[in-house]
Amino acid sequence: MSDFSVVGGGVGGLVVARRLAASGATVTLFEASDHLGGTVARHEVGGIGLDAGAESFAVRGGGVSALLGELGMQEDIVAPAPGPAWLQPVTGTAVPLPATALLGIPSDPLADDVVRVVGLAAAEQAALLDARPVDDVPATLGALVRGRMGDDMVDLLVAPVVHGVHSQHPDELAVARAHPGLADAVVSAGSLGGAVARLRAAAPPGAAVAGIRGGINRLVPALADDFVRRGGDLRLGTRIDHLGALGALGGTVIVAAPGVAAPAAPGRRIDLVTLVVEQDELDAAPRGTGLLVAAGAPVGARALTHATAKWAWLREAAAGRHVVRLSYDETPADPVAAAVADAEALLGVELPIVVDAAHVFWMRPAAASVPSEVVAVGETVAGSGLAGIVAHAERTAADLLAR
Structure with a gap:
């Protein structure tokens, strides 16, 4: 026994x-x-x-x-390459994610890099909403951000970031699970932007994630x-x-x-397509270590990771080739062809030589x-x-x- x-x-x-x-x-x-x-x-x-x-x-x-x-x-234990992730908005070209944000929630809604994503009208509305007194903190992250900064801030900025990190929509993600200190910080700071600023200031320096060689x-x-x-x-x-x-x-x-x-509730299928390509133009990492994709953007992928730009050990192992990973919430009819087309659109670079590709999926x-x-x-x-x-x-x- x-x-x-x-x-x-x-x-x-x-x-x-x-x-x-x-x-x-x-x-x-x-x-x-x-x-x-x-x-x-x-x-x-x-x-x-x-x-x-x-x-x-x-x-x-x-x-x-x-x-x-x-x-x-x-x-x-290895740290990823420094530099911001990027965001593919609903329209237009990709932009770097705001520098002073937590899960996409900005400390300053009127910052230039926030306005570039959500627009001036939405940024001004967010600043007005967040200036109101704090009554209580809703249970979900989506409800919190919608109430304090408006729908556009959730839909255009926070949702793609949260989806990339937690594989959930912020409307479904509990505040405590998103960040265990966020609710208390909102109450003590008196605003959501102030809470983000405090939490970022208290965070240890360095990357928020790490990997294994x-x-x-x-x-x-x-x-x-x-x-x-x-x-x-x-x-x-x-x-x-x-x-x-x-x-x-x-x-x-x-x-x-x-x-x-x-009884297990139905899970969600996530598809991952990995491409190994030859393309010298990717040496410059035109989209940093990767992109998150806003819902409604003209590609099927929800995120792209330029893995050889992100991890030095992998760049050495790839010996001049590039590894690109794309994840999907809905399975493409032809996953590899869709991944190549989406990668070209997101990276702004043609990928004429695909050395190899793999498609896997799992149920979350x-x-x-x-x-x-x-x-x-x-x-x-x-x-x-x-x-x-x-x-x-x-x-x-x-x-x-x-x-």
Whole structure:
């Protein structure tokens, strides 16, 4: 009999299982498929080993960096190239994102780089709305920004940024999940713009995200190897459809797989097309490290990452070629052809030589409402993003051990 059974071998399941095993507990991890990591995966495109899912993590909280340090990967943490991301607005050419913003929310709605995106009328309306006294803070980020800065600020600027970071529309994203200190900062500052200015000033210097030399996917085998080294029992290809299947031999059960403890709500499909191209004009990184795309823009992609401009290690591995990643909320009829056309439109550069391309997709699970007696980790309860998933899994392990 195990002290703990973990159902699901995504990053959340691996982190909680490893932490419990490190305490000396006996832990069995069950994964239905033949591989671990969930959407954190690897593939080869043009002979280059690349991330097939997440390619960075938020540095806030320091949880992911601390975990990588424990796994002996501290020296492999890398920062992206400096410089702003870009935005493809509904009309016109791409522009750099406003410099003094948080999730696209500007500290100064009347700043030139904000006006360039939303227009002068919308910027002036935002300044007037945000000058009103603060009564309360709505539950969702969209409602907060709409009330304090207007619809155009949400639709034209905040929505594409939030979608790129959280894969959710701000109208669906809880304020606390978007930024845990935002609600209190709005109340204390007396305005949304003032809250953004305070939070940005309090943030540590440097990039908000980091990566791993060789790809984020390296985290998965490192976690699995350390779990097994600490005595963990890893069982691939073992499906657990309901918790009763484990019986009394499972000990305390931690669910890290959608739908095991409660019916899974329909998730959202996300498609990723990766292109390896030859084009010297991209050496100058004409759109920095990539673009976010406003809804209604004349391309199907919702975001583009110029990965070889973003990561020095990848630029070296690509040996003069360029890696471009495009993500989609709606699957194109011909994903590769659509990605090439969208990349040319967004980058403003023709791509006549496509060395190789790959199309993958995954289902992003909806938030789950699990019974109170069930211990759950992973994206369904912690939200998207490695920082949140790792932090939640570590807290869950600590709570279980404290019992």
